[in-house]
Amino acid sequence: MARTQGKPTPVEKKLVGLADLVIRAAERGKDPSIEIPVRSLSNVKFNQRSRIIEMGSNTQARTFFNVGMAKKFMQTMLVGDALAELQRADLTTSLREIYYRAKHTIADSNENTLDGQNESDPLIEDLEVALEALREELHVRAENAGTVIGPLTVIDDGDTVDCAKLGKGGYSVPSIVEPEYVQIKKCTADFVLLVEKGTQWNRLAEDKFWKKYNCVLLTGNGQPPRGVRRLARRLNDEKKLPVYVLVDNDPWGYYIYSVVKQGSINLAFESQRMAIPDAKFIGLSSRDPERYGLPRNVGIKLNDKDIGRAKELLNYPWFQKKEWQKEIQHMLQVGLKFELDALANKDFQYLTKRYLPRKLQEKDWLD
Amino acid sequence: MARTQGKPTPVEKKLVGLADLVIRAAERGKDPSIEIPVRSLSNVKFNQRSRIIEMGSNTQARTFFNVGMAKKFMQTMLVGDALAELQRADLTTSLREIYYRAKHTIADSNENTLDGQNESDPLIEDLEVALEALREELHVRAENAGTVIGPLTVIDDGDTVDCAKLGKGGYSVPSIVEPEYVQIKKCTADFVLLVEKGTQWNRLAEDKFWKKYNCVLLTGNGQPPRGVRRLARRLNDEKKLPVYVLVDNDPWGYYIYSVVKQGSINLAFESQRMAIPDAKFIGLSSRDPERYGLPRNVGIKLNDKDIGRAKELLNYPWFQKKEWQKEIQHMLQVGLKFELDALANKDFQYLTKRYLPRKLQEKDWLD
Numbered sequence: 171m172a173r174t175q176g177k178p179t180p181v182e183k184k185l186v187g188l189a190d191l192v193i194r195a196a197e198r199g200k201d202p203s204i205e206i207p208v209r210s211l212s213n214v215k216f217n218q219r220s221r222i223i224e225m226g227s228n229t230q231a232r233t234f235f236n237v238g239m240a241k242k243f244m245q246t247m248l249v250g251d252a253l254a255e256l257q258r259a260d261l262t263t264s265l266r267e268i269y270y271r272a273k274h275t276i277a278d279s280n281e282n283t284l285d286g287q288n289e290s291d292p293l294i295e296d297l298e299v300a301l302e303a304l305r306e307e308l309h310v311r312a313e314n315a316g317t318v319i320g321p322l323t324v325i326d327d328g329d330t331v332d333c334a335k336l337g338k339g340g341y342s343v344p345s346i347v348e349p350e351y352v353q354i355k356k357c358t359a360d361f362v363l364l365v366e367k368g369t370q371w372n373r374l375a376e377d378k379f380w381k382k383y384n385c386v387l388l389t390g391n392g393q394p395p396r397g398v399r400r401l402a403r404r405l406n407d408e409k410k411l412p413v414y415v416l417v418d419n420d421p422w423g424y425y426i427y428s429v430v431k432q433g434s435i436n437l438a439f440e441s442q443r444m445a446i447p448d449a450k451f452i453g454l455s456s457r458d459p460e461r462y463g464l465p466r467n468v469g470i471k472l473n474d475k476d477i478g479r480a481k482e483l484l485n486y487p488w489f490q491k492k493e494w495q496k497e498i499q500h501m502l503q504v505g506l507k508f509e510l511d512a513l514a515n516k517d518f519q520y521l522t523k524r525y526l527p528r529k530l531q532e533k534d535w536l537d
Numbered sequence: 538m539a540r541t542q543g544k545p546t547p548v549e550k551k552l553v554g555l556a557d558l559v560i561r562a563a564e565r566g567k568d569p570s571i572e573i574p575v576r577s578l579s580n581v582k583f584n585q586r587s588r589i590i591e592m593g594s595n596t597q598a599r600t601f602f603n604v605g606m607a608k609k610f611m612q613t614m615l616v617g618d619a620l621a622e623l624q625r626a627d628l629t630t631s632l633r634e635i636y637y638r639a640k641h642t643i644a645d646s647n648e649n650t651l652d653g654q655n656e657s658d659p660l661i662e663d664l665e666v667a668l669e670a671l672r673e674e675l676h677v678r679a680e681n682a683g684t685v686i687g688p689l690t691v692i693d694d695g696d697t698v699d700c701a702k703l704g705k706g707g708y709s710v711p712s713i714v715e716p717e718y719v720q721i722k723k724c725t726a727d728f729v730l731l732v733e734k735g736t737q738w739n740r741l742a743e744d745k746f747w748k749k750y751n752c753v754l755l756t757g758n759g760q761p762p763r764g765v766r767r768l769a770r771r772l773n774d775e776k777k778l779p780v781y782v783l784v785d786n787d788p789w790g791y792y793i794y795s796v797v798k799q800g801s802i803n804l805a806f807e808s809q810r811m812a813i814p815d816a817k818f819i820g821l822s823s824r825d826p827e828r829y830g831l832p833r834n835v836g837i838k839l840n841d842k843d844i845g846r847a848k849e850l851l852n853y854p855w856f857q858k859k860e861w862q863k864e865i866q867h868m869l870q871v872g873l874k875f876e877l878d879a880l881a882n883k884d885f886q887y888l889t890k891r892y893l894p895r896k897l898q899e900k901d902w903l904d
Contacts, residue, residue: 256885262743264736267881274882275834282834313735313758317681317709326704337693337719342684342709345739352704368680369631372712376629391680467642467649514634515641518623 181308182257184301188250192234203233204246207299207439209292214438216487221447223433223488225299232296242293248272248283249293256309262346264311265291299439304348306400311345316398317368318343319375320386322405323356330355333386338375343388345397347404357409359386363452363526364394364402366417366426370510370521377522383530386411393426399444402430406446413446414535416526419454420470420507421479424489424498427451432488450535453525456501459508462525468515469506476507493536548675549624551668555617559601570600571613574666574806576659581805583854588814590800590855592666599663609660615639615650616660623676629713631678632658666806671715673767678712683765684735685710686742687753689772690723697722700753705742710755712764714771724776726753730819730893731761731769733784733793737877737888744889750897753778760793766811769797773813780813781902783893786821787837787874788846791856791865794818799855817902820892823868826875829892835882836873843874860903 178186188204195202206229207213213226234243252271256263263271269287276283284290298305319340322333326344333341344352363385365371371389374380380387386405390398405411415430417423431449433441459469472480483489484498501507513520529535545553555571562569573596574580580593601610619638623630630638636654643650651657665672686707689700693711700708711719730752732738738756741747747754753772757765772778782797784790798816800808826836839847850856851865868874880887896902 259885261885262739263881263885264739264878266876266878267736267885270835270876270879270881271885273835274832311739314684314706314739315682315735315758324704326706329702329704331703331706335696336698336708337691337696337711339681339693339698339711339719340709341703342707344704344706352706368682369634372629372631372678372681391682465641468637468640509633509637511631511633512637514630514637518626518628518630518634518638 179257181301181303182254184303185250185254185257185297188247188297188301189254192247195234201233201235202243203231204243204300205229206232206296209295209299209436209439211435214435216432218487221432221488222441222445223435223438224441225438245272245284245289246293246296249290250297253294253297253308253310260309262309262311265294268294268310295437302439304440304443305396306346306348309346312395312397314342314345314397315392315395316343316388316390316401317341317371318386318388318398318401320380321358321384322354322386325353325355326351334381338372340375340387343395343397343401345395347397347401349404352401354404354408357386357405357411358384359405359409359411360384362386362388362402362405362411362413364398364413364415364430364449365389366394366415366423367391367510370416373519373521374526377519379522379526383526394430396444399430399446402449403444403446406448413449414452415449416452416510417454418507418509419456419458419501420472420509421476421483421501423454424451424483425479428483428486428488448537450537452529452535454508454510455534455536456497456504456508458525459504459506462513462516462528464508464512464515466506468512469504469508472501472505472507477502491537497536546624548668548670549621551670552617552621552624552664555614555664555668556621559614562601568600568602569610570598571610571667572596573599573663576662576666576803576806578802581802583799585854588799588855589808589812590802590805591808592805612639612651612656613660613663616657617664620661620664620675620677627676629676629678632661635661635677662804671807671810672763673713673715676713679762679764681709681712681764682759682762683710683755683757683768684708684738685753685755685765685768687747688725688751689721689753692720692722693718701748705739707742707754710762710764710768712762714764714768716771719768721771721775724753724772724778725751726772726776726778727751729753729755729769729772729778729780731765731780731782731797731816732756733761733782733790734758734877737783740886740888741893744886746889746893750893761797763811766797766813769816770811770813773815780816781819782816783819783877784821785874785876786823786825786868787839787876788843788850788868790821791818791850792846795850795853795855815904817904819896819902821875821877822901822903823864823871825892826871826873829880829883829895831875831879831882833873835879836871836875839868839872839874844869858904864903 192202208228269290433445559569575595636657800812
């Protein structure tokens, strides 16, 4: 399925450029060296204007004639080679398979090129930032753990998939939804509802919530995988749809929301194309148990880890708005966290019939 | 979406029967009591003829006027009541939501009806066996973590879903695929390939393996969830399709295969409608690394847990065939386990283009 038979892709050119660099250095008798942007907290900042987490401009040279770097340099080239193979053959694969592909025993030795995936994963991230190519553009996929349903039509591998006609099961969101693989043909929804857990997604799918409220229902079954985030981002970008995030009321839920909204510290480089700075937090808010009359006994006592995590969140630059400080403080004061599942205490369809309709009507969300 | 408006479903009748039993006992001044089949190893056996794990006929009475059982009896009734509500409203839900639904503080006390989901889950299993109703028939769902692609057309909630026209993403397999929810309209495949991990499923989907080899590609992203097992079973039953299971070569892979084939000890009651006694193990076999020239350095050393687990498997009645003893012994002798991902060491498409085609051609599988 190569886009333009025979012609190298832009990413392939970049990868080949790496190899050229080594050859040119060798010809001139110089030490081959590549500049790799620094992927540590020190080189990450929250951009208040664009409201995303961004990488700074610090780089580090990785050179071959350096005892401490020679092996890593060689490994970087091997991983780059495997990635170039993916481009040439127009294949996608997983981080784990790249590790296996690049692993062999070095001739006349007992030394392996790579001893574990923990060696190749960071190199792939290095190449992402050095070459300014999203992981998806490098053709590296994660699991496709997400599902979508609603008035959205995509073209996937030549097939026109109408996500409004897939019963209650839905379309399994591929790990890579870049425009070269998945095209958004049509979307008549008014908004995207990104639901943390599959249980609630199932409830909403079963109740045809998406039909009544004209929305796209997305879930990633936990922390949304890259494909799900990227699809939400594209719907936000290309179709100008607001994105509402529905998570458990616990520090982990806040964190999931914050990653969807401004990206993560670990993968700051990708925020520019993954983050959704105007995503809204629709719930569960720590105020909701009172507002919606949830009994205390369906709350779960915060443990020490929760409390520590919540206090950390209070310090993040992107949680400095007054409303957010109140939201998190309130959870700490009450000392309880609440799962979305707890809404079932009122009624199995409470989420669909009461909670979300009222939330949407009152525009009761946090930014 | 009630099938016959107003009329109670057979399962609802059974649940109401439980309540009637209590009322009748009360009217006669007797101790209400229900008979619950024993769900422990002592009451489970492997049926050599049908080749599935089955429950025996031991039961235990759960009575109300018994200090040790009164609370559990009350909880059983509460859970039964929540399940009846699902039937009446024709809703499905999760184990967790049933826990929340049935939880409340008992009037004039600080006592909760249920303190944790670990109290309600076993009661649901009790009711499954006592009422002879599959969990799906009780309308209790798990996550839908599975995906399917291939020449299979199902009807889900009135929508006709052609799984050959969903690109590389596929149809997200619902947790409940009972005929009342999902109908198999058409399937022209020659076999079902049930793949343990999403990575390999993605490889096969991307390479359109299912088209060339005319099969249904199923994955559950790990231990297949109930919906995936049940769909494979229905394709085996209703369409007489052979089912081949493709797993990592490790004790966990053997275990996954064995659960697909003869059911699990924990849920022996369900084997009759979940197990696929003629499912075949297509790989990875412990012989494959030699046969297919995989280097030793992509194997992973068995740890103590692996070795202990493999030795346990050797004693299971369903692994007593000579070929299986050889298979497991060989893994122990070599001292290595191999992931399917390791096939990428040869070539990213080795699985699609060499490994599986040769396996199928040589009919190289274990029964």
